[in-house]
Amino acid sequence: MILKLFVLLLLVSFAASDGPEFIFNGFHGANLSLDGAAEITPNGLLRLTNTSQQQKGHAFYPISLPFKTSSKGNSNTTTLSFSTVFVFAIFSKYPELSFHGLAFTISPLKAFPGAASAQYLGLFNDITNGKSSNHVVAIELDTFLNSEFDDINNNHVGIDINSLRSNLSAPATFFNSEKGVLQNISLTGQPLQIWVEYNGVEKHLNVTLSPINMPKPKRPLLSLNIDLSPFILDTMYVGFSSSTGAAPTYHYILGWSFKMNGKAQELKLSRLPRLPRDGPRKKPKVLTIGLPLILVAVVLVSISVAVFMIRRRIIYAEVLEDWETKYGPHRFKYKDLYIATKGFREKEVLGVGGFGKVYRGVLPTSKIEVAVKRVSHESRQGIREFIAEIVSIGRLRHRNLVQLLGYCRRRRELLLVYDFMPNGSLDKFLFDQTKSMLEWCQRFQIIKGVASGLLYLHEEWEQVVVHRDVKASNVLLDDELNARLGDFGLARLYDHGSNPQTTHVVGTLGYMAPELTRTSKATMSTDVFAFGAVMLEVACGRRPIELQASLPEETILVDWVSQCWRKGTILEASDPKLGSHYVVEEMKLVLTLGLLCSHPVSAARPSMRQVMQILDGDIPLPELLADGSNASILVLGGNEGLDYYSLCSSVPDSLLSGGR
Incomplete structure (x- = not known):
């Protein structure tokens, strides 16, 4: 009886250790779920990205795998063990710049439609990054240093749970078992092999890296005690995610093996597809002249090279401090x-x-x-x-x-x-007659883009960044006319919660808040004032200060829009080149919000977060009150605990006095 029980337990143990598995020694005819830039090349390489910039690619095994099991009569579930090994290669067109990396990914989804490229590796975006609802476990092979994720360098491996801020990371190294030493290795420029192994019983995760021509090191690169059960669902997909940034970068997978509840099969390295040749084939040169002529030529060339190198060194001399x-x-x-x-x-x-x-x-x-x-x-x-x-x-x-x-x-x-921003600066589109006119939908998206960038600078980065020179000529447009705020030469940084220091008054007339001349302090509110001027500039098609041919003095744009608002004809301030081709409610919103941002009293201006919420329609645009000399209170509502601003009645010609 005891012997029969032992045999039964042994059979159950063997059955439990058996699980789904697959192996790809190259990807000819492989049935994978591909998304974005990912594709299988004619010679069987899985290429996640190509030389296009700011793109992402996903490649997943098409069938979800059971990652959890529960004992009979027991409601508790445990995460099964798994093992995978794959060979990857990363090549950049510009060797000194490789953007951004790839990640082996365990996810409830095969595609990530809302994910961003660049530093987010095609997995998350600035909203979803770090959310517990992601249920994503990833091993990142990161070739770019992103300080917002606390990256250790631009050549590291990390274990990520629901976020690009790694639970554990280390510089790319491998343990040379023959020499008994730890050696540095570059993630780019050569094929590498990596093993990822999780023990569901001991709750332990190992990641091991090695050059392709060496056996698996005895010592893993990363070793983390962690129970993955809270992060992994009953069934999950496995695959790869990758993204590029400004530098064109190829991300390849040459072979891949995976097994649930057991050890993944080793790849047959001799069967893996070849990587493309890096550059043209070198042609041998044949000498066709005699030895005396060669010696003379060598002497002359040596002298020429020496002169050239000296001149070159003078021309290209650099300074390093x-x-x-x-x-x-x-x-x-x-x-x-x-x-x-x-x-x-x-x-x-x-x-x-x-x-x-x-x-x-x-x-x-x-x-x-x-x-x-x-x-x-x-x-x-x-x-x-x-x-x-x-x-x-x-x-x-x-x-x-x-x-x-x-x-x-x-x-x-x-x-x-x-x-390089191929479409140049925003002011060229607004005032250069040789440029095509921006449609209203494009203008509205540009305004929201600049607002989003300023919100990041003011509240979402590790320090407060006051730009100090927000203006239309510093808003650049990419090939899709997306707005990019540039020129940070006058920027000032200070810690969140601290007060900005007094500094020199700098900026551009028409975009400078009136309090700057009194306090000499550049603040988030002075940036908001300049952004208000940009909003009015985009909506009206007029510069903040311009000289009218029919008038002897300059016209101040904010004053003119304010007059239109007080007369109840604010739409008269819209750019006449648009005609009636704009969304009336959006135009009113931009003009009115531009007036609020350009208010002469700094405390009356909204923050960039409030501006963004108003533009997104998350909170309503506040009513501009018209009770003459009485003090007006502007309330910006919402779920964020937004501040109340008091608009002083002592301000002459306040934007909040007069009619609608």
Whole structure:
């Protein structure tokens, strides 16, 4: 009887250890669920992304797998063990810049329609990141440092639960069992093999990394005691998610093996598909001249090369200071920027300002279009402003901010390299007759985009960033006419909850809040004032201050719109080029909200969060009261515990006095 019971228990144990499994030694004919940029190449590679920028790709096994089991008569469920091994490769067109990485993913879904690209790896966005309802477990292979997720460097592996802020991460290394040492390894430029193993009984997760030509290391890279049961549902999908940013990057999977409740089969490395050749095949050169001529040529060439290298070193000499190792993002070589801009030719100039010139460039290796800001020697925007821009925008990540790709210093020259915005600045579309006119729907989305970027700067980043130079010429438009706020050379940072310090009064006339001349303090409210001017500028098609040919003095846009509002004819302020082709309620909303943001009393202006909620329709636009000399109270409602602002009756010609 005891022997029969033992045999029965043994059979049950064998049955429990058996689970779904699959193996792909290459992906020819593989039945995978593909989304976004993901595709299977003709030679059997699974390519998650290609050379397009700001994209995402997903590839999942098409059948959901049982990840939990429950004992008979017991309502409690436990997460099963699982094991997977895959070979991946990441290649960038520009080796020094690889964006952004890929992740092995366990998820209740096979696609992520609302997910963002770039630092979100196609898994989450700025709203869903960190939510417990995600039920996503991921192993990230991250090739970009994102400070908002506390990344340790730009070449690391992490265990992520419902968020891109890793539960555990480590620089990419592997344990060389033969030498008995830990060695660094780059996640880009070569195929690598990775093992992910979870023990559902011991509640333990291991991640092991290795070059493809070496056996599995005896010591894992990451080892985490964690019970995945709260995060994993009864059935889940397994697969890969990847995304790119500003630099075109290929993300490949060469082979993949997976097994539930057991050890995944090892991949047959000899059967994996070949990666594409990186660059053209080199052709051998045959010598066709005699030895004496060769010796003469070598001497002459050596002399020429020496002269050329000395001249080249003088031309491309650079400066490296201590602060750059702490603050600097990617540092470009001066010679690359010199070549990209064709020697900073005048024909490549995109714009000229008080700081110097901005040039269009094409990086010689990657062929990426960039904008190079060259700070002039005589500019008042000197080294301090230069450092401020690197420190601030260099670590900011938002879809409505111009991305700083890197910088360069040479002698007294200061160079910043940005994403190239093919449609130029917003003011060109509003006032340049050679540009096509912006439709109202495009203008409304541009306003919301700038508002979203300012909200991120004021409230959603680790510090408060006051831009100090919000204006139409600093709002750039990408190829889809999405708004990107740029030029952070005047930006000021301070901690949340602290007070801004007194500083020099800077900015552009027409966008500067009146209290700046009294307090010399740039605040979030002064940014809101400038944003109000931009809103009115976009809606009216007129500059904040302009000289009318028929009038001897200047016309102040906010005063003119205020007069239209008091007369009850606020729509007369709309851009005449639009005619009647706009949404009346949206136009009224933008004009009225622009007046609120441009109020002369700073306490009367809404915050950018309130502005965003009004534009999104989450809270109603406050009524503008018309009780003459009485003090008016503006109440911005909603679920956020928004503030009350008192509009003082002592303000002459208050925007809240007069008729509708």
